[in-house]
Amino acid sequence: MAPVLTSTIGFPRIGPNREMKKALEAYWAGSSSKEELAAASAAVEARAWRDQAAAGIDLIGLDGTLYDQVLDATFQLGLIPERFQGLGLSGVDLYFALARGVEGAPACDMSKLFDTNYHFLAPELTADSEPRPDWSPLLDRLKRGQEAVGRERAVPMVVGPVTLACLARGDFDRSAMVARLAPAYAALLRQLVQRGVPEVQIHEPALTLTGSEALGVALSVCYAELAATGGVPINVVVMFDDVPEETYKWLVQLPVAAISLDFLGVPGADYGSRTAQLIAQHGFPKNKRLGAGVIDGRGIWADKDGAALRLLGALRDRLGADQPISVQTSTSLQHVPYDLTAEPAGSLPQAPPRPLAFAVQKLAEVVSAAQALAASTPGDIPALDLASFTGAPAAKAAQLDAGMFSRPEPYEQRRPKQVQYPALPTTTIGSFPQTPAIRRSRLAFKRGRISREEYREQMAAQIGVCIGAQEALGLDVLVHGEPERSDMVEYFGLKLDGCYFTEHGWVQSYGSRYVRPPVIVGDISRPEPMTVHEYALAQGLTSKPVKGMLTGPVTILQWSFPRRDVTRQEQAFQLALALRQEVADLAAAGCRVLQVDEPALREGLPLKKDRHAPYLGWAVDAFRLTTAVAAPEVQIVTHLCYSDFNDILGAISAMDADVLTIENSRSDDVMLLALAGAGYPRDVGPGVYDVHSPVVPPVEVMAAKIRSFLKSGLLGGDAARIHVNPDCGLKTRKWEEVLPSLRNMVKAAALVRAELAAGGGAAAGADAGAAQPAAGAAREAGQRGGACPCCTAPEA
Incomplete structure (x- = not known):
């Protein structure tokens, strides 16, 4: 039987007491130095990593940012919009100029990250954009992460080339841009080889979008180039929804070590994730680890009635006991609060629909589900129909008079x-x-x-x-x-x-x-x-x-x-x-x-x-x-x-x-x-x-x-x-x-x-x-x- 691992694909970056907010605003107000900001950020990140290690997570995604993870990737790739060049800015000052703007150079466009309330800073690319990568900030975070939780657990994470190209503003060919970005990502992997990482997470949520199947050739060529660097297992992380069926067919053929998928989708949506159905219909390759996102990373409700374990059991029954699996959340935990135990005693709702769980509590759910799966044998876990699983609630139609939806007179x-x-x-x-x-x-x-x-x-x-x-x-x-x-x-x-x-x-x-x-x-x-x-x-x-x-x-x-x-x-x-x-x-x-x-x-x-x-x-x-x-x-x-x-x-x-x-x-x-x-x-x-x-x-x-x-x-x-x-x-x-x-x-x-x-x-x-x-x-x-x-x- 293959071992069952646990993994995280993102964690709150704010600190348990909003330390990052205070540090950023103090720096912007001029009351603290760059060194003090960097120290505060490092302390927040180290606390988050140690909390994950203490929960028993095997592979810890090294989340962290001064402002936004998409901006981080843009900045480290050297894709600086022309209006910011020649201003004499560098380092963190240039980084914050992209985020907040300076006189004569408006900030980068801000938009919602897929269907979340998180705002990212959009890259600005043209057909002539050439990456000039400097991965120093990511490598510095990796060094600190390895010191905090050990080399065998510290996993660097980065926004992937396809997602970066899809989120970018500008008139350019997305497939061609993916090919242009590939060498810059390969350069990162070569540097990671020297640092002994267990794997690298490359986040590609853009693969959930309708039309992502058209990028199959570009992505396959890109990841073949990345895999050719050798020595660093790649975990492609897809979150926020299932992938289209045609996308799934070539996604599972990529030359990577692991593919992480979202099995839950949007909390409370009128539809559910079809990931379980895709696996029931098309299977999953034995030579890759399945990152099973079965704990809700977007909502604050606890796993109820062992639903995550039942889904994991169904996956094992379908794929076999020798299928490598890592249990994780459906999305990054940056979308939920830090720790439920910070709430005052007696303040929680008296009769909620189900118990609550914040990020720290969801770590415990991940570990608990993995341990239960590892300790079970086929037949121990109640059956779940993988081919029909979505996790969506039953529909309930509101009965309202049609006249309640129209103004008394038209606009004219x-x-x-x-x-x-x-x-x-x-x-x-x-x-x-x-x-x-x-x-x-x-x-x-x-x-x-x-x-x-x-x-x-x-x-x-x-x-x-x-x-x-x-x-x-x-x-x-x-x-x-x-x-x-x-x-x-x-x-x-x-x-x-x-x-x-x-x-x-x-x-x-x-x-x-x-x-x-x-x-x-x-x-x-x-x-x-x-x-x-x-x-x-x-x-x-x-x-x-x-x-x-x-x-x-x-x-x-x-x-x-x-x-x-x-x-x-x-x-x-x-x-x-x-x-x-x-x-x-x-x-x-x-x-x-x-x-x-x-x-x-x-x-x-x-x-x-x-x-x-x-x-x-x-x-x-x-x-x-x-x-x-x-x-x-x-x-x-x-x-x-x-x-x-x-x-x-x-x-x-x-x-x-x-x-x-x-x-x-x-x-x-x-x-x-x-x-x-x-x-x-x-x-x-x-x-x-x-x-x-x-x-x-x-x-x-x-x-x-x-x-x-x-x-x-x-x-x-x-x-x-x-x-x-x-x-x-x-x-x-x-x-x-x-x-x-x-x-x-x-x-x-x-x-x-x-x-x-x-x-x-x-x-x-x-x-x-x-x-x-x-x-x-x-x-x-x-x-x-x-x-x-x-x-x-x-x-x-």
């Missing part, structure tokens, strides 16, 4: 009844800086040192500051600033029945930004209004329209740990019904502009194209169920950010929002041009500057962006329907960055308005004053038309 009829704007109306996405004073107030309220009334009074003062600042800046549509909200999902989760919150369940969203996702433990309902008080307070301070601010049902679901006993559709509709009540209450309170953000709509899109339509159907329905209760006079705004939207343009239109605001500054107008090309008919607000960079953009830079909007063909250049706003919310920035940036944004809009007026353009006659409610008369026929880090949680 309702838009003239809504608030009317000047040319290029200015606004923000929603949040303003979460200052130390706000955090102190929130902590004092949380710990019972001040009453609810005192907390509300302190937040009211902050709302007054936000309204006053926006009035002084001259913005057209205001927001209350969200000082009472630690996070755009957490805030609503705390106010909804059916959700539970951890104290220390932090997960990295990007860089130093972490979120604490709600845990959905039961049916969801809204016991009382959640935002009406703050909206009414803010609107009472100004004659300009103030936006009501809600997070949409799909985003709340995507950024929570969902239940596993009912489908995501059922949970999304429960959320939508609760939010629908809030929409009705805000409208009754006089709200005329209501923003319902869905930055996670694209994130939830399944990786297989044949699963797109069902998901988009219920996701769009959930948004419409939330907003359709609004009267025609209420303008519905939504915000999407940091994702690729070309393949969901139809769904975006079907959402039937009156205004769509989007991230735009890092992506070079790609989404804007896609909307223009598709003839998107409703108001659009493309972001004019990057809120994730500390750089204050000059007036002329933003004015040039606005001019590009008018020239793009979007909405026929109707400037009254092209809104001007930042990319995302401003809660992660400081006031000293926010005020000059918004001042420059307003000046840029005024500059282009003046140019339009002088040139007699499409919006030359638009009222340049503040936005006012429409009198009900229709606009001229020619003026009618037919993605976040903004969502991450500051410290409480």
